[in-house]
Amino acid sequence: MNTKLATILLLASAxxxxxxxxxxxxxxPPPPEAGPVxxxxxxxxxxxxxxxxxxxxxxxxxxxxTTIYFxxxxxxxxxxxxxxxxxxxxxxxxxxxxxxxxxxxxxxRGTREYNLALGEKRANSAxxxxxxLGVDPGRISVVSFGKERPVALASNESAWxxxxxxxSVIIN
Amino acid sequence: MIKKFAFLxxxxxxxxxxxxxxxxxxxxxxxxxxxxxxxxxxxxxxxGPLRGTVTDESAWSDIGIAIPAFATDRDRATPANEAGTxxxxxxxxxxxxxxxxxxxxxxxxxxxxxxxxxxxQITAPAFSTxxxxxxxxxxxxxxxxxxxxxxxxxxxxxxxxxxxxxxREGWVVAPADWRRAAxxxxxxxxxxxxxxSPFFDxxxxxxxxxxxxxxxxxxxxxxxxxxxxxxxxxxxxxTALTPRYSxxxxxxxxxxxxxxxxxxxxxxxxxxxxxxxxxxxxPTIAPRWSxxxxxILYAMAVAGNTDIYRVPxxxxxxxxxxxxxxxxxxxxxxxxxxKIVFESDRSxxxxxxxxxxDGRNQKRISFFGGRCATPEWSPRGDQIAFTRxxxxxxxxxxxxxxxxxxxxxxGWQDEAPTWAPNGRIIQFFxxxxxxxxSGIWQVDLTGQNERRLPTPVDASDPAWGPIRP
Numbered sequence: 001m002n003t004k005l006a007t008i009l010l011l012a013s014a015x016x017x018x019x020x021x022x023x024x025x026x027x028x029p030p031p032p033e034a035g036p037v038x039x040x041x042x043x044x045x046x047x048x049x050x051x052x053x054x055x056x057x058x059x060x061x062x063x064x065x066t067t068i069y070f071x072x073x074x075x076x077x078x079x080x081x082x083x084x085x086x087x088x089x090x091x092x093x094x095x096x097x098x099x100x101x102x103x104x105x106x107x108x109r110g111t112r113e114y115n116l117a118l119g120e121k122r123a124n125s126a127x128x129x130x131x132x133l134g135v136d137p138g139r140i141s142v143v144s145f146g147k148e149r150p151v152a153l154a155s156n157e158s159a160w161x162x163x164x165x166x167x168s169v170i171i172n
Numbered sequence: 173m174i175k176k177f178a179f180l181x182x183x184x185x186x187x188x189x190x191x192x193x194x195x196x197x198x199x200x201x202x203x204x205x206x207x208x209x210x211x212x213x214x215x216x217x218x219x220g221p222l223r224g225t226v227t228d229e230s231a232w233s234d235i236g237i238a239i240p241a242f243a244t245d246r247d248r249a250t251p252a253n254e255a256g257t258x259x260x261x262x263x264x265x266x267x268x269x270x271x272x273x274x275x276x277x278x279x280x281x282x283x284x285x286x287x288x289x290x291x292x293q294i295t296a297p298a299f300s301t302x303x304x305x306x307x308x309x310x311x312x313x314x315x316x317x318x319x320x321x322x323x324x325x326x327x328x329x330x331x332x333x334x335x336x337x338x339x340r341e342g343w344v345v346a347p348a349d350w351r352r353a354a355x356x357x358x359x360x361x362x363x364x365x366x367x368x369s370p371f372f373d374x375x376x377x378x379x380x381x382x383x384x385x386x387x388x389x390x391x392x393x394x395x396x397x398x399x400x401x402x403x404x405x406x407x408x409x410x411t412a413l414t415p416r417y418s419x420x421x422x423x424x425x426x427x428x429x430x431x432x433x434x435x436x437x438x439x440x441x442x443x444x445x446x447x448x449x450x451x452x453x454x455p456t457i458a459p460r461w462s463x464x465x466x467x468i469l470y471a472m473a474v475a476g477n478t479d480i481y482r483v484p485x486x487x488x489x490x491x492x493x494x495x496x497x498x499x500x501x502x503x504x505x506x507x508x509x510x511k512i513v514f515e516s517d518r519s520x521x522x523x524x525x526x527x528x529x530d531g532r533n534q535k536r537i538s539f540f541g542g543r544c545a546t547p548e549w550s551p552r553g554d555q556i557a558f559t560r561x562x563x564x565x566x567x568x569x570x571x572x573x574x575x576x577x578x579x580x581x582x583g584w585q586d587e588a589p590t591w592a593p594n595g596r597i598i599q600f601f602x603x604x605x606x607x608x609x610s611g612i613w614q615v616d617l618t619g620q621n622e623r624r625l626p627t628p629v630d631a632s633d634p635a636w637g638p639i640r641p
């Protein structure tokens with residue numbers, strides 16, 4: 001499993017921008033209200049207004065790349081996830097004083113306890129990838145919410161795709 | 173060293189003379205200790221019950237049972253009913269009638285449409301009164317207030333055609349526990365007529381749910397098997413999940429996010445204090461008791477990978493039972509404590525496996541298509557209930573080798589079965605599509621008698637405890 005994951009990570013890093021999304025269009029998360037879309041690693045910009053060390057500043061810098069999404073029952077980092085995590089890693093490299101939490105989530109179409117374990121795997125996948133990009137593991141906390149905290153409330157494929165996620169959160 | 177330290181911390185927390193602030197623990201006021209129910213000999217005319225047992229469900233489901241109000245020797249005030257022991261006797265008969273009717277058992281007729289027997293008739297029924305009322309069976313009983321304030325409740329079952337007493341029993345209860353006497357009487361009737369083990373005098377721990385789908389408030393709650401005596405045990409500031417009553421009802425295992433992370437706590441019902449199941453920085457989920465209450469199974473994620481562990485209920489070193497890169501979670505002991513059924517996705521999807529209690533001989537048992545999740549071993553030992561995922565989520569049972577699979581429910585998302593103490597009824601929770609609202613349902617092993625349990629708010633994660641001690 002570890003070697004497989006490592007292979008996926010390597011592939012993901014190597015292919016970077018060039019790879020197409022494996023995910024069907026309808027499972028893509030909705031575009032954010034502001035900020036760049038996830039076409040690739042986003043250069044941290046100089047956000048206006050929000051203070052360094054807040055979630056607003058982080059989101060202002062990386063846009064929708066604060067969150068990565070997973071296929072059903074999967075926890076691997078695909079090319080799209082890798083691009084988002086690279087944007088996060090650049091941000092966290094620029095602000096080394098910031099600590100943050102990765103929240104792992106699952107959709108409602110899994111049993112409760114299994115989903116808690118699956119959320120752990122997803123959050124740890126994101127953490128391991130960030131660490132591989134040079135982020136100090138001591139700065140990263142991980143918590144799974146299983147299916148307890150959905151962001152999309154409908155019971156359909158689109159909503160479930162938005163809920164299968166690992167979200168990086170700066171808690172002040 | 174760390175384990176020993178953990179045990180010391182656990183012990184210290186139990187012994188702590190001061191309560192943690194409620195805001196830090198999310199705990200409500202403690203319930204205090206349970207009062208025992210003692211059996212007493214009750215007077216009667218016949219020497220013993222008839223022998224022989226009715227086991228064919230189609231036969232006994234049609235038995236008409238008359239349950240008139242229980243009589244009293246002398247109408248006396250009691251804290252159990254401000255109108256006195258006479259009015260309480262009517263309430264007892266109503267509870268018994270509702271128990272049988274709500275579970276699809278027999279054809280009960282309750283006290284509100286029946287004549288009321290006098291106290292001397294309890295041991296000498298006026299059979300001619302009952303034979304004309306389509307009642308094959310007759311329940312009589314009485315309530316008597318003792319001078320010490322406790323109540324004596326007598327319960328008698330008669331065969332109307334034979335004009336014969338089948339069984340009788342009596343109990344002494346504190347006034348606050350009068351419903352337990354009604355449940356004991358229900359169990360006596362049920363067991364005598366079906367040959368099955370009792371289940372009414374039991375309690376259910378569950379999760380009470382309120383609020384919108386993305387900000388659901390989930391509180392630990394308990395109730396009697398019929399929904400009465402409902403109590404919230406946590407306040408709702410922290411998400412609570414997956415409770416399990418200890419076999420002696422003194423503790424509840426459950427998951428709480430009270431410190432921000434999913435962790436299993438051992439909640440002591442009498443003192444209202446709780447401790448971590450294991451002192452560890454890793455998240456712990458899916459708590460289960462061993463049948464003797466001496467061990468606790470839990471799953472722990474280390475660096476993202478979840479395996480199953482066992483720890484003594486009194487604290488101490490944990491033993492790792494599974495060691496696999498897949499997700500292993502949710503063990504449930506066989507009633508003799510020698511085997512554990514659990515779920516694992518090591519084959520690529522959730523399936524059910526059985527292992528010895530020490531973790532050896534792990535073998536997959538589910539091979540029928542779809543997925544097998546949340547397995548729970550029947551208290552009778554012969555069946556395993558589980559969540560079958562094949563498109564929708566349904567409650568199913570199989571034998572302990574994985575054969576004889578039967579799907580019992582047809583909801584969109586029916587999840588997390590829990591067995592009645594007698595292994596004849598299964599409760600589970602059903603979630604509605606889109607709204608995310610949930611309720612506790614139950615179904616018997618025929619799949620025929622399905623009903624929703626009344627709860628004050630939405631409900632999930634039922635955990636049915638054993639017959640009360």
